[in-house]
Amino acid sequence: MRAVLPTRDDVERSNIPSLGQLADPQPAAGEVLVRVRATALNRADLLQIRGLYPPPPGESKVPGLECSGEIEVVGEDVDSWQPGDRVMALLAGGGQAEKVVVPTGQLMPIPEGLDFREAAALPEVALTAWTNLVAEGRLQTRQSVLITAAASGVGSFAVQLARELGARVLVAGRSMERLERLRPLGAEACLPLNNNLPRAVRAILDGPGVDLVIELAGGPGLSERLAALRSRGRLVLVGILGGAGAELDLGDILRRRLRITGSVLRARSRQEKARLVSDFWSFAEERLVDQRLRPVVHKVYPFDEIADAYAQLERGGVFGKLVIEI
Numbered sequence: 001m002r003a004v005l006p007t008r009d010d011v012e013r014s015n016i017p018s019l020g021q022l023a024d025p026q027p028a029a030g031e032v033l034v035r036v037r038a039t040a041l042n043r044a045d046l047l048q049i050r051g052l053y054p055p056p057p058g059e060s061k062v063p064g065l066e067c068s069g070e071i072e073v074v075g076e077d078v079d080s081w082q083p084g085d086r087v088m089a090l091l092a093g094g095g096q097a098e099k100v101v102v103p104t105g106q107l108m109p110i111p112e113g114l115d116f117r118e119a120a121a122l123p124e125v126a127l128t129a130w131t132n133l134v135a136e137g138r139l140q141t142r143q144s145v146l147i148t149a150a151a152s153g154v155g156s157f158a159v160q161l162a163r164e165l166g167a168r169v170l171v172a173g174r175s176m177e178r179l180e181r182l183r184p185l186g187a188e189a190c191l192p193l194n195n196n197l198p199r200a201v202r203a204i205l206d207g208p209g210v211d212l213v214i215e216l217a218g219g220p221g222l223s224e225r226l227a228a229l230r231s232r233g234r235l236v237l238v239g240i241l242g243g244a245g246a247e248l249d250l251g252d253i254l255r256r257r258l259r260i261t262g263s264v265l266r267a268r269s270r271q272e273k274a275r276l277v278s279d280f281w282s283f284a285e286e287r288l289v290d291q292r293l294r295p296v297v298h299k300v301y302p303f304d305e306i307a308d309a310y311a312q313l314e315r316g317g318v319f320g321k322l323v324i325e326i
């Protein structure tokens with residue numbers, strides 16, 4: 001099969017993915033082999049091809065955290081899926097290839113109305129948004145959430161999901177133009193990331209602060225986002241695009257009993273991913289069918305041009321997801 005080749009330790013690491021031939025993977029018990037029709041890029045892929053973000057032990061070394069396609073072969077003990085089923089999948093790796101093996105707990109049927117390109121853009125962002133808004137963030141109806149770097153793939157889905165959970169949604173980022181595109185998806189207010197954020201948040205909510213921050217940006221501005229929380233508010237740290245360092249007022253965290261949770265999806269066990277996928281699907285299936293929830297696709301590239309897609313992700317200026325048609 002054609003695939004983005006795994007990064008090797010014995011050759012110079014590159015920012016450019018290289019395509020080549022690999023043996024087809026074989027599904028074990030509880031897994032299926034998917035003929036990939038489309039996959040989508042994630043920030044993690046940029047790190048992985050540089051050798052900075054290895055896959056969890058035992059998982060495919062080919063990059064690619066999500067895909068859509070058709071089941072070609074089912075492994076032993078698989079009776080809930082058949083060859084020919086149209087599926088989308090959350091992956092620990094392997095999506096940037098013509099074929100990938102997927103544990104059944106990480107499969108979802110493609111809802112009517114979504115094509116392969118849109119379906120490929122959904123699993124990683126949807127499950128990251130679900131995990132952090134619901135499982136980690138405990139967002140409740142009528143609570144408020146502030147999402148940073150919200151024009152990202154994850155952010156553009158998290159805004160819709162938070163709206164469907166019945167929350168008030170505030171978004172912050174560097175490009176006001178891209179943030180404004182989140183209003184039709186459910187954003188009530190669009191705020192510049194580093195310009196007196198706590199005051200702006202309190203003015204909009206007409207209250208003591210936001211209940212939950214979904215932090216996709218990280219970096220030195222984290223202290224401002226903590227200051228925007230109400231007492232006993234929660235911040236879930238999901239991304240550190242703006243840097244891994246920040247100076248925090250520990251006295252404020254202590255006095256106001258703030259909670260900060262770090263969260264990664266890829267490293268979770270297959271069992272935990274299966275639980276998250278199942279919970280997400282129970283909530284989202286009907287909303288995907290009637291299109292209240294939709295993945296946001298910025299651009300689709302053919303597989304041969306995957307290096308251009310990586311370069312575009314690196315350059316930025318993207319609203320939503322970059323999809324690769326295989």
Ligand SMILES: NC(=O)c1ccc[n+]([C@@H]2O[C@H](COP(=O)([O-])OP(=O)(O)OC[C@H]3O[C@@H](n4cnc5c(N)ncnc54)[C@H](OP(=O)(O)O)[C@@H]3O)[C@@H](O)[C@H]2O)c1
Nearest residue numbers: 043149151152153154174217239240241242263264265316
């Ligand atoms: N923890 C997990 O399990 C998990 C899972 C998936 C993703 N993530 C993380 O979530 C974040 C979003 O991922 P994604 O794939 O959705 O990203 P993406 O689509 O590539 O979007 C990146 C976004 O981040 C913004 N950005 C870039 N550099 C920034 C900086 N220095 N300060 C503030 N904003 C910055 C960009 O804003 P502009 O529009 O201003 O360029 C853009 O909106 C990433 O940090 C990613 O690593 C974490």
